[in-house]
Amino acid sequence: MALDMTFFDEMEARIPKGKVRTRFAPSPTGYMHVGNLRTALYTWLIARHAGGTFILRIEDTDQGRLVEGATDVIYRTMAECGLTHDEGPDAGGPVGPYIQSERRGLYGRYAELLVEKGAAYYCFCEKTESEEDSGDFDRADDPCRDLSAEEVAANLAAGKPYVIRQRIPREGTTTFHDVSFGDITVENKTLDDQVLLKRDGLPTYNFANVVDDHLMGITHVVRGSEYLSSAPKYNLLYEAFGWDIPTYVHCSPVMRDQHNKMSKRHGDPSYEDLKAQGYLTDAILNYVALLGWAPKGERSEQEIFSLAELVDAFDIAGISKSPAIFDMDKLTYFNATYLRAMSPEDFAKAAEPYIRETVKNPATDTAAVAALLQARCEKLTDIPGKVDFFDALPEYDVEFFTNKKSKTNAEVALNMLEAAIPALEAVTDWTQDAVHDTLIDLAAALGVKNATLMWPVRIAAAGKLVTPGGAVELCHILGKDETLRRLRQGCEKLKA
Numbered sequence: 241m242a243l244d245m246t247f248f249d250e251m252e253a254r255i256p257k258g259k260v261r262t263r264f265a266p267s268p269t270g271y272m273h274v275g276n277l278r279t280a281l282y283t284w285l286i287a288r289h290a291g292g293t294f295i296l297r298i299e300d301t302d303q304g305r306l307v308e309g310a311t312d313v314i315y316r317t318m319a320e321c322g323l324t325h326d327e328g329p330d331a332g333g334p335v336g337p338y339i340q341s342e343r344r345g346l347y348g349r350y351a352e353l354l355v356e357k358g359a360a361y362y363c364f365c366e367k368t369e370s371e372e373d374s375g376d377f378d379r380a381d382d383p384c385r386d387l388s389a390e391e392v393a394a395n396l397a398a399g400k401p402y403v404i405r406q407r408i409p410r411e412g413t414t415t416f417h418d419v420s421f422g423d424i425t426v427e428n429k430t431l432d433d434q435v436l437l438k439r440d441g442l443p444t445y446n447f448a449n450v451v452d453d454h455l456m457g458i459t460h461v462v463r464g465s466e467y468l469s470s471a472p473k474y475n476l477l478y479e480a481f482g483w484d485i486p487t488y489v490h491c492s493p494v495m496r497d498q499h500n501k502m503s504k505r506h507g508d509p510s511y512e513d514l515k516a517q518g519y520l521t522d523a524i525l526n527y528v529a530l531l532g533w534a535p536k537g538e539r540s541e542q543e544i545f546s547l548a549e550l551v552d553a554f555d556i557a558g559i560s561k562s563p564a565i566f567d568m569d570k571l572t573y574f575n576a577t578y579l580r581a582m583s584p585e586d587f588a589k590a591a592e593p594y595i596r597e598t599v600k601n602p603a604t605d606t607a608a609v610a611a612l613l614q615a616r617c618e619k620l621t622d623i624p625g626k627v628d629f630f631d632a633l634p635e636y637d638v639e640f641f642t643n644k645k646s647k648t649n650a651e652v653a654l655n656m657l658e659a660a661i662p663a664l665e666a667v668t669d670w671t672q673d674a675v676h677d678t679l680i681d682l683a684a685a686l687g688v689k690n691a692t693l694m695w696p697v698r699i700a701a702a703g704k705l706v707t708p709g710g711a712v713e714l715c716h717i718l719g720k721d722e723t724l725r726r727l728r729q730g731c732e733k734l735k736a
Contacts, residue, residue, distance in 0.1 A: 243356055247349065254335055255457040260292030262460050263453070264318075264325075267299045268310035271510035272317045274502055274566060275464065275494045278528045282491065283462045284323045285529075285554040295456060296328030298339045299449075301442050317511050320521050322547050327456075335456045340448055347443035350451050350481075351404040351436050359480030360436055361385055362392050362402045385433065404437040406447075406473060414472040418488045420561040421465075426472045434473055446470055450477045453486060462489045465561070489556055492563040494531050502566055514571075518594070518621030522546070523575040529554075531564035544577060576618040587614045594623035599630045608717050612709035629702045630717065633726055636703035638733055646695035647688075653696035654734040659686060660697050661727050664720070672716040679712060700730030 264280040266272075272280075287294040296318065300306055318325065327333025337343055354360035363384040385407065387395075395402070408431045415425040436447035443451070453461060468490050478485045493501045502508040509517065514524050526545050535542055535553045545553065579587065588610035595606045595613075609627055617623055628634070641653035648656070663682045667674050683693040698711035701723060707714060715723040 243349075243353055248353065251346075251455055255455060256293070256334060257457065260287055260290035260459050261295065261457045262287040262292065262462065263295040263297050263456060263458050264323075265297040265299045265449070265452075266314050267302060267305065268307060268314060269302070269305045270307050270310055271313060271504065271512055273504055273510050274508070274514075274528060274531070275491075277317070277321070277511050277524075278494065278531055279462055279464070279491065280318065280323055281321070281525060281529055281550075282489070282533070282554075282556075282559070283460075285550055286460050286462065286489075286556060287326075288551045289554045292459070293326045294324070295333070295458070296325040296331075296338065297452065297456070298329055299445070300339060300341045301445065301448055303341075303442075313512065320515075321511075321525055340452065341442075343448075343452065344442065346455070347437060347448060347451060348441060351443070351447070354406070354436070354477070354480055355404060357480055359407050359476070360404050361387070361407050361433075362395070363405045363433075363435075364395050364400045364402045382433070401439050403435045403439055405433040406436055406477065408433050408473070408476065414475055416471045416475045416485075416488065418468070418471070418490050419556050420492075420559050421468065421490060424468065424471070428472075431473055431476075446473065447477070450474050454478070454481070454483045458486050460487045460489060460556070462491065465490045465492045487556075489559060490561075491532055491559060492561055495563045495565045497565065508566070516621075518619030518623075519571065519575050520578050520590070520620075523571070523578040526550075526578075527571045527574045531566065532560050532562075533558050534560065544574070544581075572618050579617065579620075580615060582614070584611060584614065590620060591623055594620050595627055597624040598628035601631050603719070604630050605717060608713075609708075612713055612717075616708045626708050629704055629707070633729065634703040636699070638736075640699045640703075640705055641696050641730075641734065643695050646691040648692055648695050650734055652692065653699070654731060656686075656688075656693045656696045657700055657727050657731050657734070660693065661724060661731070664715070664724060664727070667720065670716065670720045672712060675715050676712045696730070697727065700727045 262283045264283045266276055266280070284294050286292070296314075298311060298314070315330070325331060327335070327338065329336075329338045351360060355362065361384060363382065365382060365384055382405075384405075409428045412428050413425050414428055414431075415423055417423050434446060435444050437443055452458075471488060471490070475485055496502045496506065496508055500506070504510060511524065515521065525547065526543075529545060529550055530543070533554070534540070535545075536555060536558055539549075539553045542549075542553075582590070584607075588607045591610040591613060592606045595609050599606065599609065609630065613623055613626065617626065638650060642649045659682060660679065663678050664675070667678055679693060679697065680690060683690045686693065694711040698707060698714060699705075701711060701714045701718060703726075709717075718726070
């Protein structure tokens, strides 16, 4: 019996035309790994560069792999990264629903349409669930491919369970075009009759993708190069339906090293992990954009890109088919560059929670501490260990007072501290300038280099060989009473 085409005609009439339309279609099965973030970014950039529409679609048909809360991670990550969507589950749009499980009723109809067109068939064979999912079977042994219409109708009437499989032509070749990889031709005899609709009525990933991409008017499909082998089957589906084939952009994997893909299982970081490790969202996005894409023309030497600059510069012709290696040192370089470029106010705001991990004293001016750190940290997580001495003077070795370059040793240091204490006691207005001038004038009066006085004062104030900021800044932030207490403690240590 011929299908009523009214439904299909109505679905076609909904599809927006005339603009670039891209989609990011994650499965809510865990965290946003770096490869996923790159796919989201490239897909968003293609749409924004062309003044098109960006769609968020949630692909939740693989019910066994769903992770509670993972959809929230997707929304939160996209929002933090500024990858705003025009259509999606929360935004609505003309071609919803945008959650695959809510579209369940569509796929059976389109599978039946393919059967009617001769491009698919009912398969009543007993296959394991894993075989159904992967489509792994020898089609030459499958009797269902050649069942008559009467036999199929009888089996359906008897309530026999079935899947619907794609009928791949036995002869000839299929050619598809990819932006990065060019034209690829495969022999049809190497393709299997993949399952399109499973016994539970849910579509397989490959079938749902094609149907949804067409019905949502998707013009450019960005995905990992592991799907290259499926592209010929996608093309055969598009052709069987009589639909336009979208532009394919297959991205090579992001690698941990020359031989291994990045993998959450192997401890490689997700976007959320990188944030927790002290990396800024803007730096992560900038670096991820360059993992497999290079700008052309006048921007070809540029490394640092704002999101707006990426929109302007992004061209799919710049996407490479070579795998990209994720280099944490390079990401750290990008992060340090972004930290340095922040306004002092923005950096202070970003740094404050990290400063407060070890500096609990509410009297300590976190903005003043942040000012010392901005040029001296590569990641926000470097901060707590650099500033812990503000709250509590650590135990330190008297040997710290000896420094050849500053011409100090224990004896010199004791003399310097004993001179510094009364000079600083006399300071009435404890400003950074006042501390600075007092110590500089004292060094001149003592006839020593500034460093000969500053080194022991800094060591006594911080108890560390390496500090953000010098003696003047540290004494100013510590305050007069605490500075003098620590300098006196230094004298006691040197006399012991």
